[in-house]
Amino acid sequence: MLCPGKVFLVGGPVRDRLLGVQAHDNDWVVTGATPEQMLAAGFTQVGKDFPVFLHPETREEYALARTERKQGHGYQGFICHTNPDVSLEEDLQRRDFTINAMALGPDNQLTDPYQGQTDLQNRLLRHVSPAFSEDPLRVLRGARFLARFYHLGFRVAEETLTLMSELAIQGELQHLSAERVWKETERALEEADPEQYFQLLQQTHALEVWWPELQTLCLQPDALTIPDELKGSGQSMQVWAWLLKTLSSEQIQTLNIRLKSPRRYLDFALLYEAFRHTLYTPENTEQVLMLLEKSGALKQGGLFAALLSMLPADDRLLKQQWQSLADNIRQISARQFSEQGLKGPELGQAIRQQRIQEVSHWLHRL
Known part of the structure; x- marks a missing residue:
């Protein structure tokens, strides 16, 4: 499938290729083409604020070269202008950092009008132009x-x-x-x-x-x-909880509400703040049982597995011991007590006492 105009790989993929690291997505810019030509070539338009098109086969995004003009506050206050006369250099000028303002053409010729390669070699994050302040x-x-x-x-x-x-x-x-x-x-x-x-x-x-x-x-x-085992692991929820661990529960709630973070981030941060000392140094029977209950360890799902991932990587034994305790307590069922004729509050109390006994034995074995 031929794309109208000239196609350039731009931004992060170019930067990452020059750095020798793997790029996850391609970022394409097209010069010298109109929206009508893109549609006629089989592309599907998806951009609302400016023309972005999906390739009919790869489904990768292709954006027409554009310039931007600031109007208003924030990151949405821009008026975009695109036409076949917008050059590649003009498109690159609107980008944030010089290392993100490079392009590779079909012949792998590097276009680098703002010395991004030099900044890359010097390990420098530098803005492209004063327009940086507009966003x-x-x-x-x-x-x-x-x-x-x-x-x-x-x-x-x-x-x-x-x-x-x-x-x-x-x-x-x-x-x-x-x-x-x-x-x-x-x-x-x-x-x-x-x-x-x-x-x-x-x-x-x-x-x-x-x-x-x-x-x-x-x-x-x-x-x-942050512990090395959490860095770059994709465990953003655990990293967030680690960073907030010394805040009060009120501060954790206020911060997460302000940022509108997903509920699981708030719940896990509060859980870790409340039980991190028990997790690392289990000593109190009631606290251990409460940790298991609050983390959802006594049923499928929950945050228990995430909580165990907060333990140091070299403390595999403690992680295994916690997992073994949770497995054993899950084996305590209502059936064994109902067969003894217990029901209602008495049944619930018997189950809890059995769980307390299991935790107590576990603590003595540590």
Whole structure:
């Protein structure tokens, strides 16, 4: 299937190819074509604000080259302009960082008008143009890219740090929606060094806007240190709970409600805050049983498996012991007591006493 105009691979896939890391998606830009030509070639239009088309075979997205003009606040205040005369260089100029403003043509010829390859070699996150300040979401994106590439030696250019700070101080981040803020935050939690996301937001005065509860933590060198087994594991819920573990339950609820995070993130953060000491050092029978009940360990599903994943990777024995206890308690059924003629409150009390006894024996064996 031939695409009208000239097709370029742009943005993240080009950056990742030059870095030698795997790219998950392709990002295509088409110059010299009209929406009508794309549709005639079999593409399906999906973009509402600007022309984006799905390839009829690969279903990958192809966007017509465009320019943007700021109108209003936030990340939605843009008017997009696209026509066959918009050049590749003009399209690349609207992008956030120089390392994301490169393109590869059909002949693998690199187009790099803003020295992205040099910044890539120097491990530098630098904005493309002053238009960076038109989109406050780029502050969060910059922090997320630092979380992704920090282990490769990346840092943020001083002039870019200045622009990020100005955006935060001027109140531009307040115009972002909670949904977009959470989406960037959640993605940052899955990166190789999630703590760098929050450290940079603190450095640029952005943390106080959406995450004020974390400000004190960012001033403590070890407070944001995340275990290696959680970093880059895709366990964003567990990373979030780890970061919030020293907050009060009220602070955890306030922060999650403000960010409109999914309910499981709030529930698990509260669970870990309440029972993390019991998880690592089980001593009290009632606390152990309550942990099992609250985490859903006594039935299928629940958050028990996620809770066990918070244990250190080298403490496999304790993880196995917790799992064994949960398995044993699940074996305690109402049938064995109902056969003795117990029912109602007496039946419930008998089951609970049996569970307490099982936990007590388990603690003595530790």
